[in-house]
Amino acid sequence: xxxxxxxxxxxxxxxxxxxxxxxxxxxxxxxxxxxxxxxxxxxxxxxxxxxxxxxxxxxxxxxxxxxxxxxxxxxxxxxxxxxxxxxxxxxxxxxxxxxxxxxxxxxxxxxxxxxxxxxxxxxxxxxxxxxxxxxxxxxxxxxxxxxxxxxxxxxxxxxxxxxxxxxxxxxxxxxxxxxxxxxxxxxxxxxxxxxxxxxxxxxxxxxxxxxxxxxxxxxxxxxxxxxxxxxxxxxxxxxxxxxxxxxxxxxxxxxxxxxxxxxxxxxxxxxxxxxxxxxxxxxxxxxxxxxxxxxxxxxxx
Numbered sequence: 001x002x003x004x005x006x007x008x009x010x011x012x013x014x015x016x017x018x019x020x021x022x023x024x025x026x027x028x029x030x031x032x033x034x035x036x037x038x039x040x041x042x043x044x045x046x047x048x049x050x051x052x053x054x055x056x057x058x059x060x061x062x063x064x065x066x067x068x069x070x071x072x073x074x075x076x077x078x079x080x081x082x083x084x085x086x087x088x089x090x091x092x093x094x095x096x097x098x099x100x101x102x103x104x105x106x107x108x109x110x111x112x113x114x115x116x117x118x119x120x121x122x123x124x125x126x127x128x129x130x131x132x133x134x135x136x137x138x139x140x141x142x143x144x145x146x147x148x149x150x151x152x153x154x155x156x157x158x159x160x161x162x163x164x165x166x167x168x169x170x171x172x173x174x175x176x177x178x179x180x181x182x183x184x185x186x187x188x189x190x191x192x193x194x195x196x197x198x199x200x201x202x203x204x205x206x207x208x209x210x211x212x213x214x215x216x217x218x219x220x221x222x223x224x225x226x227x228x229x230x231x232x233x234x235x236x237x238x239x240x241x242x243x244x245x246x247x248x249x250x251x252x253x254x255x256x257x258x259x260x261x262x263x264x265x266x267x268x269x270x271x272x273x274x275x276x277x278x279x280x281x282x283x284x285x286x287x288x289x290x291x292x293x294x295x296x297x298x299x300x301x
């Protein structure tokens with residue numbers, strides 16, 4: 001059973017891992033209780049909704065409360081105590097697995113576990129990405145501007161640029177996620193695109209459109225500001241309609257790039273996702289095959 005938690009991009013990664021297990025012939029279910037337990041929501045900076053259900057006819061099987069308790073040991077106090085003691089005396093009996101590294105290949109050998117993590121690494125499900133693009137379908141937007149932009153993106157050498165500021169600037173998050181997607185990072189990424197394609201047009205997506213409008217002024221840039229609130233979901237769809245993608249350290253834009261079906265696409269992401277991550281060039285290029293990695297100084301690494 002895989003816990004679903006976090007924002008849309010993270011939920012999609014947990015769904016993708018679920019689909020990967022099914023592709024291997026293994027039984028798998030999703031646990032969506034994180035979104036209904038208020039104590040969990042109170043412990044996160046940004047409140048989240050189960051956004052997987054925004055997609056059109058996305059099918060998945062959820063686990064029951066009893067199945068979850070059997071794996072996690074959650075339940076009444078005596079049951080939790082027994083489970084805790086058993087876990088200490090017999091470590092091999094522990095059935096809750098917490099992600100602690102970028103990639104855990106050992107999970108594919110598990111038969112009876114409860115998995116907690118975001119599982120962002122491309123290597124988990126790269127081989128089924130074509131199938132995921134077929135399954136993950138956006139419902140038609142009620143805003144005709146989305147269709148107009150998408151049609152234009154298909155005609156041009158279009159490139160999405162995602163700039164996440166908002167919650168990343170808050171003290172709770174700045175130490176972890178700040179100073180990774182710097183202005184130098186974006187300049188380096190834009191330069192990499194321009195070095196391979198003539199006359200690209202950049203579509204800038206940001207939760208701070210005032211900043212984006214000042215930083216990316218000029219005819220080669222379009223600031224995308226048509227989707228608000230729950231409709232921000234469609235920004236991911238628009239990113240996927242571009243021919244190439246420059247991502248923030250954000251799983252939202254990772255999925256905009258992943259859902260892009262252009263076989264010649266350039267997918268650019270920051271060299272690390274958070275400041276606690278130590279960069280290992282050989283490992284990162286193995287785990288993120290097909291991606292171009294750019295550091296905070298704007299250099300391809």
